[in-house]
Amino acid sequence: MKDIIIIGAGPAGVSAALYAKARGKDVLLLEKDKIGGLIANVSKVSHFAGVGDGETGPTFADRLADQVKYSDIPVLFEEATGIEKTAEGFTVQTNQGSHTAKKVIAATGNSLKELPIDLPAGFATKHWPLGQEESYAGKTVVINGGSDGASKEALYLAQKAKAVHMVQNQDKLLCIDEFKQQIEAADNIVVHTGCEVQDIKVEDGVCRAVNLGGEEITDEDGIEVYVQIGQNGNTDLLAPFAKVEGNFLAEDLAAQTEGLFFAGDIRVKTVRQIATAVADGCLAGIMACK
Numbered sequence: 001m002k003d004i005i006i007i008g009a010g011p012a013g014v015s016a017a018l019y020a021k022a023r024g025k026d027v028l029l030l031e032k033d034k035i036g037g038l039i040a041n042v043s044k045v046s047h048f049a050g051v052g053d054g055e056t057g058p059t060f061a062d063r064l065a066d067q068v069k070y071s072d073i074p075v076l077f078e079e080a081t082g083i084e085k086t087a088e089g090f091t092v093q094t095n096q097g098s099h100t101a102k103k104v105i106a107a108t109g110n111s112l113k114e115l116p117i118d119l120p121a122g123f124a125t126k127h128w129p130l131g132q133e134e135s136y137a138g139k140t141v142v143i144n145g146g147s148d149g150a151s152k153e154a155l156y157l158a159q160k161a162k163a164v165h166m167v168q169n170q171d172k173l174l175c176i177d178e179f180k181q182q183i184e185a186a187d188n189i190v191v192h193t194g195c196e197v198q199d200i201k202v203e204d205g206v207c208r209a210v211n212l213g214g215e216e217i218t219d220e221d222g223i224e225v226y227v228q229i230g231q232n233g234n235t236d237l238l239a240p241f242a243k244v245e246g247n248f249l250a251e252d253l254a255a256q257t258e259g260l261f262f263a264g265d266i267r268v269k270t271v272r273q274i275a276t277a278v279a280d281g282c283l284a285g286i287m288a289c290k
């Protein structure tokens, strides 16, 4: 039996594992995909104190993975599929077996929302432009969303795309001033507010028109469609132990169930950033050692 199982190797889970391991605990980190979590995909990591100029999601995730390795934290790439409270602690079922621990820290983070419309057969929207440059270079791109994440990825797309159309259902962009100013200064970004994508028209596998209700964005050469319209908490596993409010856990770091802790973006919070995720992980990791 382990002392502490941490589910999710994003910034919150890695932080929790580091603090618990440093306190002499026998920890196990479970990750269903890759170390780094959501941030591993972003085009540029900004505003987290200490990141270097030009830090990308993948380079940040690599450094997290290195830290896990040199800190001797055991990781299993398995998806947790169930948590059971037992007399001794917890059993965590995964897609490959089960593991027991005295305590569990759940840091399962969020998944990005998809467009709430039926997509034409064979057509897929994308979330992350980094690494996709060849597919949109010189083309028209539509990106849905107007938050910090959408704005940052729009700015990245604009470096290679012919034109970037941001489609925001609110009456203005909801991003920080820094991004707003850069968007205003970019001569190939058009912001469409108060509307949303209603239809994506595809012929011969190529999208040439995106309908926004009153307005249509067209390009005979093809249009790529990206989506950054928010996130849903990965709460399924935790719903039996926690209050779920609007897709996130309305819970403190220490759950009502003794020995269970929640950390990171999965919780209801006003700010979802690496800084708040690692702060949660630090606190949950230390609390779980007590």
Ligand SMILES: Cc1cc2nc3c(=O)[nH]c(=O)nc-3n(C[C@H](O)[C@H](O)[C@H](O)COP(=O)(O)OP(=O)(O)OC[C@H]3O[C@@H](n4cnc5c(N)ncnc54)[C@H](O)[C@@H]3O)c2cc1C
Pocket (backbone or CB within 6 Å): 007, 008, 009, 010, 011, 012, 013, 030, 031, 032, 033, 034, 035, 036, 037, 038, 039, 042, 044, 045, 046, 047, 048, 078, 079, 080, 081, 107, 108, 109, 110, 111, 148, 149, 150, 152, 153, 228, 234, 237, 263, 264, 265, 266, 272, 273, 274, 275, 277
């Ligand atoms: C477009 C965009 C840009 C961003 N840019 C920045 C930025 O520049 N600076 C900044 O500070 N923040 C940024 N953020 C926010 C930042 O990514 C998050 O705040 C941070 O990743 C949250 O960390 P987390 O560990 O709580 O969750 P996540 O990063 O979501 O990690 C959760 C991990 O749990 C794993 N997992 C989920 N379910 C299971 C399961 N059942 N079993 C095993 N593993 C599981 C997932 O695979 C994932 O690896 C950005 C977010 C977006 C969307």
